[in-house]
Structure formats: C-alpha cells, structure tokens
Amino acid sequence: MPKPTVEHAEDDDHHSDHESVGSDELEATETQPLRTPSREGLADDVAEFARGYNLMHKLEIFEKAAALIQSSTAIEDIPSITDEEIAALRRETERKWSQPKMLYFTILVCSIGAIEQGWAQTSMNGANLYFPREFGIGSPSPRDKLIVGLINSGIYLSTGIIGAWLSEPINRRVGRRGAIFMASWVCLISNIASALSGSWLVLLLFRVLLGVGLGIDASTVSVFAAECAPSAIRGGLAVSWQMWVAFGIFLGFVANVAVYDFPNPWRLQLAAPLLPTIPLLIMVFMSPESPAWYIKSEARYDLAFRSLCKLRNTELQAAKEVYAAYLQHQAKGIAPEAKSSFLTKMVELVSVPRIRRATIASYTVMLSQQLCGINIIAFYSSSIFVDAGFSDFGALLASCIFGFVNFVGAFPAVWTMDTLGRRSLLLLTLPFMALTMFAAGLSFSIPEDNPAHFALLATMIYLFCAEYSPGMGPVPSAYSAEVFPLSNRDVGMSLAVATANVWAAVLSLTFPRIMEALRPQGAFTLYAALNVVAVILVFFFVPETKRKSLEELDEVFSVPTRTFVRYQTTEYLPWFVRRYILRQKGAELRPLGLGGEYRQVGQEDDDDEES
Known part of the structure; x- marks a missing residue:
C-alpha cells in the first residue's frame, strides 16, 4: 500500500526519521537558517561564545566548526583543518555506523533499560498461574476476577497516572542519567518486594510502585538514546527501544519456563526482572550525560561539548553540533529563564492548534496500540493457552515462543520505518491483525481434543504478534517522540506514555471479566473489531511523518484536522479504490498541500477555519 501522506515538498533522503527527537538543538543547520557574517564578524562571534562558556582553550576548534556551519568554503580550504578531521566529516555520510565505542556503550545502557521494561511487564504472565490460588483469589467469582485484573493492571495504571508525569520534573532536575538511576532503584526494590509479598494487597502495592x-x-531512556545519537542513525536507534523491550518480554517468558519446577515459582518469576536492573544501575553513570539536556536545562555549552567529545569521532564534529545549537538558540531568542512552566506546556498541548493536532495524532496511535489487544496476550497468554487446554508447562512454553516471535518481528521495523513510513506500516498491518485475532477466536469453536484447535490458536496468535512487531509495536513511541515541537516534547511524551499505559490498565483490568462474560471466542472477536476501529482512527487522524525535518513537521501539523479528514475521504479513498481495487493504473492522487492548503503555525482554531 502506498503511503497516504501529506505531501508538501520533496523529501530529502538525508533527513532522519528522528531529527527532531529531543536533539533538534544539536542539528540547527537543518532546522533553522543561520546568518552568514563576514570572516571578521565570524571570528568575533566565536570568540564571544567561547569566552561566555569557558571554551577559550578550544577556540581554534570552534572557529573551524563555525566555518563549517556558516561559510561556503570547501572543507579542505578551512584554515588549520586536519586530514583526520576531513576524513571524519566524510565518514558521517559514507560510513554512518562508524561511531565511537562510547556511543554504542550508551546505546547498550539504554537497551538494558528497555530490557528491564519488557521483562518487568512479562513476569506477571507466568505468575498469573500461581499467585491467585496462593492468596485465595483464584475462584471465578466477579470479586476474585476483579482483584486479579487489578493486580495485573496496577503496573500500567501507575505508569500512566504517576510515573509518566514524574518524568519531566525529575529529568529537569537530575538529568537523563539521574532519572534512569532513580527509576531503576524503584524497579529493583519493587521487584524484590513483589516476590516477597505475603498478601495480594502487598503485591498490588509494589506492582503499583513498580509502574x-x-x-x-x-x-527517559529512548529520549536519552536519541539525544546522544547522530542524526544519520537516529531513526534505527530509536526503533531499537521497542525491539529491546520485545527482547525483555522474551526473556521474561524464558524465565517463567526456567523456574517452572521450583516451589512457589511465581515469586522467582516476579523477582527475575531485577537481573537487568543491577547492571543498569552500575553502568548508567559510566556513560556521558545527554548533551541536549545540558543545553536545554542549563545552557551549559561547555558541558555539552565535553559529552559530545565522547560520543563523536572528533572534537570538530562535537564543536560543530554545539555551536549550531548555540546559533539556533540565539536566532530564536531562547533563554533558560524564559522557558514555559510545566502547566503552560500542558495547556499548550490542547490550546495551540499545531500542537493540538500532534497531540491528537499521538493519542490516536497510542490508543490504537492498546485497542489491538497485544498487551492482553502479553499479560494473559499463559492463562489463554491453559483455557484452551494446554498444560501449565505447555502454556508457558507457548508463551515463550510468542515472546521470541515478538522480538524477531521487530527487526524489519529498522528498515521499513524509513521506507514505507509510520502511517503506512499501521494501515498495512492492522487489517491483518484483525483477521488473525478473529481467526484465533474461531479456534475455540473446534473441540479441544481435536489437534486443529491447538494448532490454529497458537498459529494465529503468533501471526498476530509477527504483524504487530514491525508496525503497531514500534510506530507509536517513535511517532509520538517526533511529532511534538521541542518546547513541548517532554510533556508530549509524558502524555503519550500515560495514554498507552492508562488504556493498558483499563484493558488488563477488564479482560478477566470479558473472558468470563464472553468466553475466549467472544473476547478475541471483540479485539478483532477493535483492530478495525484502530484502522479507521489511523486513517483519519494520523498524518505521515517519515523523513520530515522539524520545519516540515510544523507544516504537516498546520493542516486543519477537518481538511485532512476531508482529503482522506474525498481524495485518497476514491483514488485507492480506483488504483488498487478497480486496477485503474492511470488514477492520479492530488497531493494535500497544493493550492495553499497549509497555514502558518499558531493559526486559529479549527472551529474558526473554513469548512
């Protein structure tokens, strides 16, 4: 399926999918036109910058960096530039994955954080087979079903209501590394305490704290990785967050199987996620702090330069990014004391039209991720397989295969996010997810003693997961991270994480009752229908964002929502029918954006716009 995108300008291939994920200030040359002063004026500006930020001892490096940014002089003609620096600048495009070991070490730290995330969520999957009986809440009564659902959903509920919103103030005060360190301690204590719980109330309390x-x-973790990575490889590294979360889910399933024969295995299953937490606590401060955080929070360009020197191949490359950030802030008149308050940024998510449209799109993809039903399978797959007639061990093993498929299926997203695009990936995979979910429900119509019952159920769940992993899995977090302008990105991401987890909590809380009321076939059919709802929401409210720079994203979200919906209904959908159903090869699609459709950022509300 071709991308139903908002086309307004020719996409440049060098634009990374995540140019605007938390590090736009380090890529000013691509997002903000910079003035070109005379050679004398340039030298004076650089000297003033170096004096103001304790960088006079690196003045020569910054003079070369300024010449790279603001001058039309060929690289080879820049005074004092070395052969090593010229080679490093050329490798930025020719060998983009040739990066310092410290950069990959930092990405490794972030990957461990993602593994911790996935493992902690999945540990409850196996524990669901044991702890209800131990705590006397294993009966099919509505009360017991509600309690089990609350324990499972507690982690999501507290993530969405508390954890996501604490992220912004904690990051602002202690930085990315400090936030990860503090959160990991909370996770470590919560995992141990959950495993030692003596009642379901205590278990619920520490699952909430874990969330x-x-x-x-x-x-924090995915933003930290994006802010440290160079733009040329930021897209692939941003996708790796979801991939390593999936790996953590897989490890959680493996651990559930590994402790199957132990006494009270659920306690070990809930304690196991502390394993990635320990190296994360040790390693996080061995990596440099995010250079973008130093600039945004403290305007400490000297500290940002020191961090970037560890994350780039040469000091010149680090100086170029830092000085470009300085010029962009100067051009925009940004001062640390002039930053908006948290409450103001929250209000802007719905009051500023450009930001509101990004909020709607982000909310749509995050909501759709939960409507599809993946977290229900991740949390309850063992119980689902037991209900289908599997033994306890067989259910754990089948869930382990589910986790492996989820991990492996995430790899294609590294390439397809840049080629097909976010919106197109969702529109391609969601219909097939609906079909496989519906087919999984039909498997319960087959008698349990018929081998086809087990084969169809497992196959459809695995196919559903394989379709989820490259589309609905990585797209929502990557999409939400890039659609908000820099000024509101932290708050926008908090809202995105809160949206996903609050809805995950609702679904986890209600699923036991849904299974009881509708039986497995009805429950799977319901989620199949919700996948169809997700297709409709994405089609009408999610513009394409692949390879869009910050300025281009401003234009994309300048299109009024009603204009975009009308375009999808009256232009794109008829064209799609003519081109791909009626096979009319000559069918043409009028791009949205031609004929003066775009408005300036900060325009009036949709209610005041022309219909």
Whole structure:
C-alpha cells in the first residue's frame, strides 16, 4: 500500500526519521537558517561564545566548526583543518555506523533499560498461574476476577497516572542519567518486594510502585538514546527501544519456563526482572550525560561539548553540533529563564492548534496500540493457552515462543520505518491483525481434543504478534517522540506514555471479566473489531511523518484536522479504490498541500477555519 501522506515538498533522503527527537538543538543547520557574517564578524562571534562558556582553550576548534556551519568554503580550504578531521566529516555520510565505542556503550545502557521494561511487564504472565490460588483469589467469582485484573493492571495504571508525569520534573532536575538511576532503584526494590509479598494487597502495592519506576524509565531512556545519537542513525536507534523491550518480554517468558519446577515459582518469576536492573544501575553513570539536556536545562555549552567529545569521532564534529545549537538558540531568542512552566506546556498541548493536532495524532496511535489487544496476550497468554487446554508447562512454553516471535518481528521495523513510513506500516498491518485475532477466536469453536484447535490458536496468535512487531509495536513511541515541537516534547511524551499505559490498565483490568462474560471466542472477536476501529482512527487522524525535518513537521501539523479528514475521504479513498481495487493504473492522487492548503503555525482554531 502506498503511503497516504501529506505531501508538501520533496523529501530529502538525508533527513532522519528522528531529527527532531529531543536533539533538534544539536542539528540547527537543518532546522533553522543561520546568518552568514563576514570572516571578521565570524571570528568575533566565536570568540564571544567561547569566552561566555569557558571554551577559550578550544577556540581554534570552534572557529573551524563555525566555518563549517556558516561559510561556503570547501572543507579542505578551512584554515588549520586536519586530514583526520576531513576524513571524519566524510565518514558521517559514507560510513554512518562508524561511531565511537562510547556511543554504542550508551546505546547498550539504554537497551538494558528497555530490557528491564519488557521483562518487568512479562513476569506477571507466568505468575498469573500461581499467585491467585496462593492468596485465595483464584475462584471465578466477579470479586476474585476483579482483584486479579487489578493486580495485573496496577503496573500500567501507575505508569500512566504517576510515573509518566514524574518524568519531566525529575529529568529537569537530575538529568537523563539521574532519572534512569532513580527509576531503576524503584524497579529493583519493587521487584524484590513483589516476590516477597505475603498478601495480594502487598503485591498490588509494589506492582503499583513498580509502574512508577517503569513510567519514568519509559519516558527517559529512548529520549536519552536519541539525544546522544547522530542524526544519520537516529531513526534505527530509536526503533531499537521497542525491539529491546520485545527482547525483555522474551526473556521474561524464558524465565517463567526456567523456574517452572521450583516451589512457589511465581515469586522467582516476579523477582527475575531485577537481573537487568543491577547492571543498569552500575553502568548508567559510566556513560556521558545527554548533551541536549545540558543545553536545554542549563545552557551549559561547555558541558555539552565535553559529552559530545565522547560520543563523536572528533572534537570538530562535537564543536560543530554545539555551536549550531548555540546559533539556533540565539536566532530564536531562547533563554533558560524564559522557558514555559510545566502547566503552560500542558495547556499548550490542547490550546495551540499545531500542537493540538500532534497531540491528537499521538493519542490516536497510542490508543490504537492498546485497542489491538497485544498487551492482553502479553499479560494473559499463559492463562489463554491453559483455557484452551494446554498444560501449565505447555502454556508457558507457548508463551515463550510468542515472546521470541515478538522480538524477531521487530527487526524489519529498522528498515521499513524509513521506507514505507509510520502511517503506512499501521494501515498495512492492522487489517491483518484483525483477521488473525478473529481467526484465533474461531479456534475455540473446534473441540479441544481435536489437534486443529491447538494448532490454529497458537498459529494465529503468533501471526498476530509477527504483524504487530514491525508496525503497531514500534510506530507509536517513535511517532509520538517526533511529532511534538521541542518546547513541548517532554510533556508530549509524558502524555503519550500515560495514554498507552492508562488504556493498558483499563484493558488488563477488564479482560478477566470479558473472558468470563464472553468466553475466549467472544473476547478475541471483540479485539478483532477493535483492530478495525484502530484502522479507521489511523486513517483519519494520523498524518505521515517519515523523513520530515522539524520545519516540515510544523507544516504537516498546520493542516486543519477537518481538511485532512476531508482529503482522506474525498481524495485518497476514491483514488485507492480506483488504483488498487478497480486496477485503474492511470488514477492520479492530488497531493494535500497544493493550492495553499497549509497555514502558518499558531493559526486559529479549527472551529474558526473554513469548512
């Protein structure tokens, strides 16, 4: 399926999918036109910058960096530039994955954080087979079903209501590394305490506390990785967050199987996620702090330069990014004391039209991720397989295969996010997810003693997961991270994480009752229908964002929502029918954006616009 995108300008291939994920200030040359002073004026500006930020001892490096940014002089003609620096600048495009070991070490730290996230969520999957009986809440009564659902949903509920919103103030005060360190301690204590719980109330309390830690981590780790990575490889590294979360889910399933024969295996299953937490606590401060955080929070360009020197191949490359950030802030008149308050940024998510449209799109993809039903399978797959006639061990093993498929299926997203695009990936995979979910429900119509019952159920769940992993899995977090302008990105991401987890809590809380009321076939059919709802929401409210720079994203979200919906209904949908159903090869699609459709950012509300 071709991308139903908002086309307004020719996409440049060098634009990364995540150019605007938390590090726009380090890529000013691509997002903000910079003035070109005379050679004398340039030298004076650089000297003033170096004096103001304790960088006079690196003046020569910054003079070369300024010449790279603001001058039309060929690289080879820049005074004092070395052969090593010229080679490093050329490798930025020719060998983009040739990066310092410290950069990959930092990404490794972030990957461990993602593994912690996935493992902690999945540990409850196996525990669901045991702890209800131990705590006397294993009966099919509505009360017991509600309690089990509350324990399962507690982690999501606290992530969405508390953890995600604590992320912004904690990051602002202690930085990315400090936030990850604090959140990991919360997760470590919560995992141990959950395993030692003597009642379901205590278990619920520490699952809620675990969600707080995971919420802070979820809103911090992927942004930390994106702010440290160079733009040329930021897209692939941003996708790796979801991929390593999937790997953590897989490890959780493996651990559930590994402790199957132990006494009270659920306690070990709930304690196991502390394993990735320990190295994360040790390693997080061995990596440099986010250079973008130093600039945004403290305007400490000297500290940002020091961090970037560890994350780039040469000091010149680090100086170029830092000085470009300085010029962009100067051009925009940004001062640390002039930053908006948290409450103001929250209000702007719905009051400023450009930001509101990004909020709607982000909310749509995050909501759709929960409507599809993946977290229900991740949390309850063992119980689902037991209900289908599997033994306890067979259910755990089948869930382990589910986790492996979820991990492997995430790899294609590294390439397809840049080629097909976010919106197109969702529109391609969601219909097939609906079909496989519906087919999984039909498997319960087959008698349990018929081998086809087990084969169809397992196959459809695995196919559903394989379709989820490259589309609805990585797209929502990557999409939400890039659609908000820099000024509101932290708060926007908090809202995105909160949206996903609050709805996950609702679904986890209600699923036991849904299974009881509708039986497995009815429950799967319901989620199949919700996948169809997700297709409709994405089609009408999610513009394409692949390879869009910050300025281009401003234009994309300048299109009024009603204009975009009308275009999808009257232009794109008829064209799609003519082109792909009626096979009319000559059918043409009029791009949205031609004929003066775009408005300036900060325009009036949709209600005041022309219909």
